[in-house]
Amino acid sequence: MNHNIITEQLTDAGRRIEHDSFAIVDAEAGPHAYQADEWQVVRRMIHATADFEFNGLTRFSPGAVAAGMQALLRGAAIVADVEMICVGLSKPRLDHFGVGTHQFIADDDVIAQAKAENSTRAVQAMRKAQRLNLLDGGIVAIGNAPTALLEVVRMMQEDDLKPALVIGMPVGFVSAAESKALLSEIDTIPWIVIDGRKGGSTLVVAAIHALLALAEAQQAARN
Template sequence: MNTANVVTEQLTAAGRAIEHDSFAIIDAEAGPHAAYSDEQWFIVRRMIHANADFEFNGLTEFHPDAISAGLAAILRGGTAIVADVEMICVGLSATRLAHFGLFTHQFISDADVIVQAKAEATTRAVQAMRKAHRLGLLDNAIIGIGNAPTALIEIVRLIREEDLRPALVIGMPVGFVSAAESKALLAQIDDVPWIGIRGRKGGSTLVVAAIHALLGIAESRQRNAA
């Protein structure tokens, strides 16, 4: 009987060996991580693997319901993953998404988004989130923001002012203007689950890593339930 993940692992034995050796090195060098549960560490470790930056052991924060909410959204199938930039959608494994019936969306370069951003003197990222909301894609979705702090600020506004209820917000925008502030706002949200990073660090690769880690945990849950 198979006791290992198949869909969410590297496709070759050599690739799996390299990845598993990398995780072993991270575990050996990371130092204490008692602040994280086993499943939270599974996510943080993959984020470290994506950037070779051990500061994410400590900078990464989880809403108490983040893991359970993310897994429920993945395992129910048909869940939308809405990203602030195309890089996240491209970085996610199509095979892994298809296994769970997940679909990605991003609108940052849509012509109407650009026109509206210019008309309202806002950013494309803000208008892209508003477009996703108008299309009914954000409620019950996994929202991944790795590039644009203004997108995350808009999501927080929609949660507070328009009763938006995504399944999970993965808020990890990188940068020097409003990045740390946007993530601090996210950390104040109690009624929507989130995963975030304190400070300026972040990036789309980290959002991809976090989602891939959640997919790996979800496959383990599927396999154990079979």
């Protein structure tokens, strides 16, 4: 199946540029160890950053892409650690599946609780999402805050939290690599991670757009 046909480009010129860009990524990346659906995610991440190191740094738990696609097809919520992820996602594509996005990092109650407990806003934002019943069965999308990912891992281990998929891609130098390593040890919840320090909201957005494209292609094939 040619997933390049699933595009946000509205003009022939835009579609040609996108098609050519993906062709260059495929040619320069060369052989890889990813399954076909996983490569759709990785190539879009490379396309978004022009960084070929994500061919290798990106890892998937078994069935992670399928889990993400199915979550989108049923309209699961996306809970992000920062607003940038929500802003970066294509509203028409989200609306197509009835998917809502949520982030609570700047909420007054989150800030107050973080100060009261001497924790981080990111931790309290994930706890608020859990209180609102958004995490179970949802897609957790973390590109900035390692403490958010550490809290989600803790909730999965201690509170029986069961997201549909965790996209763990926090960038940074303090606990970023460690948080992703801890996530990758979990074998009961699907996940996608970038090993090491690299990551960021742009990568999370690219990964979700790839999942949306795959979900659209699957939906079109059924109809």
